[in-house]
Amino acid sequence: MLLKEVLLCFIGLSAGGIIAAGVFAFLAIIGVFPRLIGFTHTKKHIMLYETCIILGGVLGNIYDIYEFPIGFGGNIFLGIYGLAVGIFVGCLVMSLAETLKALPVISRRINLGVGLQYIILSIALGKLTGSLVFFAERFGQ
Template sequence: MNAQIILVMIIGFAEGIAVGAGFVAFLSVLGIIPRLTQITKTRHLIRYYEWAIIVGAVIASWLSLRNPVLGLPRAIMVPIGLGAGVFIGMLAAALTEVLNVLPILTKRIGFIDKILLLLMAIVLGKVFGSLFHWTIFVDGGF
């Protein structure tokens, strides 16, 4: 093999190890999964949450290397995307609550009395950003 290819393989593997370790540290040190189960009152399902994240990370990593085209109709993809978005949103909400990000942010920028406005800006920004991405970029607009 070419030395350049071997170097790229080593760097890619090292990056994967670093990202994987960061992801595991993020979930375990901050206690995201237990907090998520506490918020949703589904403590008895904690093993399913853990396995869903593990299996999802492995499958997503494998798929990102393959770049597959599933060819599923939109009627099937919409519920899948909605479910994935809800799950990621719940993880983000648990992270935000664990770290108390929003109270700290509102104090630092002097927005304490308008926290609802900040939350709506975040939510609407995510919604419109996702819609823009999936309608413009994915459908071949760019």
């Protein structure tokens, strides 16, 4: 029984680490971090950026697993957190918008003369369906 629990713990932590690495790689690929570094002209603090990104991922995962109550700061902490998340989401959206500019280039490279709108529509419908299934499951509990 103990071996089974240790194995399940190892598999769960490994899967979580892989997912977290994938998310960080995605954010790095679309250029969120280089854009922030270039915008703020703080290239000399690159080690601090890397440390904060890794620390944020690790602490976020620990908080998600153990659900520590955050009882300090009250509304001030909530406001600062909301501002930071809003800035990050804004940067992420702008990076994704620039990535979408690559779709016409890709369509020319693969000689896709007709049908690009259907590819974009199918991506959007897949996202919509996934979101609806997720929220339907959560509301049903």
